[in-house]
Amino acid sequence: MEHQQELVRQVGDECLKAYVPFLLDLLSYAIDESGTDSAEFAARRPDLTIRSAEEFSKPQYGVDILKLEFPADLKWTREFSNGAFDGKERPPAYHLAEVRQYCRQLNDASVAPWVILSAGVDIGPPEIRRFREDRAGAEGARLVHELRRNTGRRQTGRLRSTNFLG
Numbered sequence: 656m657e658h659q660q661e662l663v664r665q666v667g668d669e670c671l672k673a674y675v676p677f678l679l680d681l682l683s684y685a686i687d688e689s690g691t692d693s694a695e696f697a698a699r700r701p702d703l704t705i706r707s708a709e710e711f712s713k714p715q716y717g718v719d720i721l722k723l724e725f726p727a728d729l730k731w732t733r734e735f736s737n738g739a740f741d742g743k744e745r746p747p748a749y750h751l752a753e754v755r756q757y758c759r760q761l762n763d764a765s766v767a768p769w770v771i772l773s774a775g776v777d778i779g780p781p782e783i784r785r786f787r788e789d790r791a792g793a794e795g796a797r798l799v800h801e802l803r804r805n806t807g808r809r810q811t812g813r814l815r816s817t818n819f820l821g
Contacts, residue, residue, distance in 0.1 A: 660710070667717025680722040681707045697731035697748040700724070701757040705764045712767035721769040726757040 663679060670677035683703040688696040704726040711718055730740045732754060733747035761769075 660716075663711060663716045663718070667715075670719075671717050676719045677717055678720045678722055679711055679716070679718045681711060682724060683707065692730075694731065694746055694748055697728045697745075700728055701726045701749075701754075701760075705757065705761050708761055708769065709764035712765040712769075714766075718767050721765055721767050723761065723765075723769050723771060725771050726761045727754040729754070 666679075667677055669675075681704075683691075683700060685691045685693065685696045688699070690696065704724050708721055708723055712721055727749060729735050730743075731745055731748035733750045736745045736747040738744045
């Protein structure tokens with residue numbers, strides 16, 4: 656982890672010197688588990704996502720916006736573990752109520768603005784997308800648009816953080 660922390664600090668310093676926004680894309684990987692599509696990894700993912708956001712949103716890294724995974728894999732919730740996403744039934748790792756709490760914890764843990772990644776996959780029917788957007792504070796996407804529109808015209812090298820969930 657120390658190697659990753661130092662690398663992110665260096666990139667943050669370079670972005671600040673060049674007046675370039677720093678969007679850090681954080682992904683978690685299965686190391687001890689059999690893979691990312693396992694009950695063991697699904698159970699660990701909320702903690703990994705929240706701790707990563709807490710660490711890398713600290714000012715010493717110079718991150719303007721965090722690009723984060725959704726803090727839980729909805730395929731492993733009791734409500735969707737019947738194969739709603741891909742036809743594969745799974746033993747549930749959590750309930751949607753717990754996922755809502757993970758979203759609040761993620762928002763509280765990050766002092767930097769953040770947006771949710773799609774992980775390059777379709778995130779399901781509209782009702783599932785709305786759940787993800789509403790519960791995770793997806794309004795952070797506005798900041799990406801503002802960065803793109805205003806890059807090069809900012810007075811400082813850092814954005815101010817905003818709490819989008821209230």
